[in-house]
Amino acid sequence: MNQLLRFIFYRVIVRLVVLVVLGLNVRHRQKLPENGPAILVANHNSHLDTMVLMTLLPPRLLSIAQPVAAVDYFLRNPLLAWFALKVVGILPIKRERENRDDDPLLPCYEALAKKQILIFFPEGSRGEPEKLSDFKGGIARLSEKFPEVPVIPILLHGLGKALPKGELLPVPFFCDVFVGDALFGTAGRTTFMRQLNQRMKQLAGEGTFAAWE
């Protein structure tokens, strides 16, 4: 039942909105994973980010793909929680740790062990529209723990114009999705973060983006 709901949501409703209202310009689609486990890492400006990334995956991977999202935001009321967990299919994690020994990323470890595909936004929350903020280190710890799992950097542009933080009304814009080469957490956390940030900047340099002030 849930799988059916998810399928209708992503393959019909979201797909229609993403293709007609937005319109995507995808570069290097072949670099997306063909199987789990994998981690898709992207910059975060809009609720539409998750939707776009989910439609990029082939339908057979839909059931194993989970966007990692914050408990405090998405589980704040029962209706939103039902929608987020059952339809969108998020993997809820806590942004704050309660005890010093808690590891907020624990659910991610379990999911990767089950060969799931995670969608991860290392900026922590939706930042200023169309600005790339620095990535936080959680992704490096995750990748260090699972060095054989590919981390695929993806640059999104335009979605923060279409539906920025705090707005309800989506406005149509064509959006760019640039997929980068996979990274692996084999060389230590600092090196990994440097490589990841560098790869995102490199992807950003591939396009000419219209100013948005």
Place this chain on the structure above:
Amino acid sequence: MISLSVGNNVLWSLGGVYAILVIASLISLLLKKFRPERSFTELTQRIRSWWVMATIFTVAMVFSRNVSLVFFGFVSFLALKEYFSIIPTRRADRCVLFWAYLAIPFQYSWVYQESYGMFIIFIPVYIFLLLPLRMVIVGETKNFLHAVGVIHWGLMTLVFSISHLAYLIVLPATESSETGGAGLVLFLVFLTQLNDVAQYVWGKMLGKHKIIPKVSPNKTWQGFIGGVATTTLLSVLISGLLTPMSINMAIAAGLIISIAGFIGDVTISALKRDIGVKDSGSLLPGHGGILDRIDSLTYTAPLFFHFIYYFYY
């Protein structure tokens, strides 16, 4: 049996379009076979995109008037979206852009109702006055004038101009021409697109003297004149099939379409050069975006429409 809304002349002409596409595909196959050292990827992509566009256009034209109107409305929407995506916009204008998009269903509903008066003034008068008001309510004054101009130019070229194609569709058949609006649209779109190709081919073969080097360094006088001659000749040949025009009028229409098509083309080129992009998008492989394809139509559609409307309606 599905009944088609267009006459035999239109169907025969559409058949002719496919015949040309078959020939083009054959030529590109022969080129690939006999000159394997050169890459024809872009040519192949271009021809493949032409097949897709011709098929969508055929479906949009033959079933019913309303399908055609929705189709042209959607073309306007895609083009406007592409335009708003490549130009610099202000964050404060998000809701203004939303209103601008809303003008599309209104504009095409005037066409549907055959309300010529509203069709012709809605964007140049009402939307022209309304959008600045909406911007004033938002209250951002920095770059206000620039934003007003940019948004309205997009609406005029991509919604107002393109909607003339839709109004051609609803023009009734006349005594001298039974094909009515569908024949006129096919005539206009076919000649406009053919003019682009003819100017390109003549330019490649004979091109020497640059016509407008600052905007479009590849355009030459030879290409331009060759295109005008080819298009005008074809206009005379097919006008009897699709339009009520006499030979003299067909010559005039051919000149209007070929010259205006060139101007539309270089106008969008100037826009792209200003922004610093080569193609306006990636919707049509080998061509670029939708703006790259309908650039000439933004000039030919209103000019041909008013030429026909003045003399025949």
